[in-house]
Each structure stands twice: as C-alpha cells, then as structure tokens.
Amino acid sequence: MDKIFDNLINLRKTLLQLTEDLSVEQLNKIPQGFNNNIIWNMGHVIAAQQGICYTRSNLSPTVDINLVGRYKPGTLPVGSISEEEINKIKSLLLPTIENLTADYQQGVFKEYIAVTTRYGVELTNIDNAIDFLQFHEGFHMGYVLALKRSI
DSSP, rough: HHHHHHHHHHHHHHHHHHTTTOOHHHHHOOOTTTTSSSSHHHHHHHHHHHIIIGGEEEEOSHHHHHHHHHTTTTOOOOSSSHHHHHHHHHHHHHHHHHHHHHHHTTTOOOOOOOOOOSSSSESSSSSHHHHHHHHHHHHHHHHHHHHHHHH
C-alpha cells in the first residue's frame, strides 16, 4: 500500500506543478467543448477522495463539508472561484493524502459501504478504494492537461 500512497502524493505534486503558473482567470476558464475547469478538477479530486474513503467508511470528511459539496461527483463549476478558495484547494491537495495515509496506517477505516463506480469498478473495502484513487486522479490529471492546452 505504501507504493499507492507514494503514487497519490506524486500525482498531486504533479497537479500542483502543472497549475502553478496559471492565473485565477485561467484556472476558472471553461473552454468550448468542456463542462468544467482546472480548479474544479483540483477540488473534485479532494472531494472524491473524501467521499470514496471517509464517507463510504462511515467517517466524517477531514475537510470542510461545504468544499466536498461543491466539488463532489455530479457537480459542475458555479461561477468563478476566488483566489482565496483556489489557494485553499491547492493547500489541501497534499495534506489530504498525507492524512489518508496516516489514518490508514492507524487502522481508522474499520467498515466500508460497497459501491460500483460509474467506471464499472467495484469498491468493497478501503484497500479497493485507495487503489481506485490512482485511476480516478489520473483520469482528472488528463482532463487538467487537456484543459490547460485549451486555455
């Protein structure tokens, strides 16, 4: 499992590097043919990780529930995201994986509500969920790359 946690940290670091030179306007831009923007994707990976790992384990999210609500699966960007919220999202990318790692190592995840994702992947326990995060975050990394090329 250590390798998976390393992969997740590296994915998040790459996401931060890809977006470090982008303006608030660029992070918020929804190019023609897309239905979301770069900052929504960044918030979404946090919200999805919280839902897939914590909520499905009957635990409270470790981030503001309002953030989870704004970026959870099925949502779309609503208006322009402020620089303050952008900085908040960026500041949560690494700690949320670090906290997940620590919680996993401490045995916090004792139960799991099984689900089949929209991608047809069955998640039946926290190990499946954490493994799935690699796919999910890579998928959204691809979207960020496409969005960045389009802005």
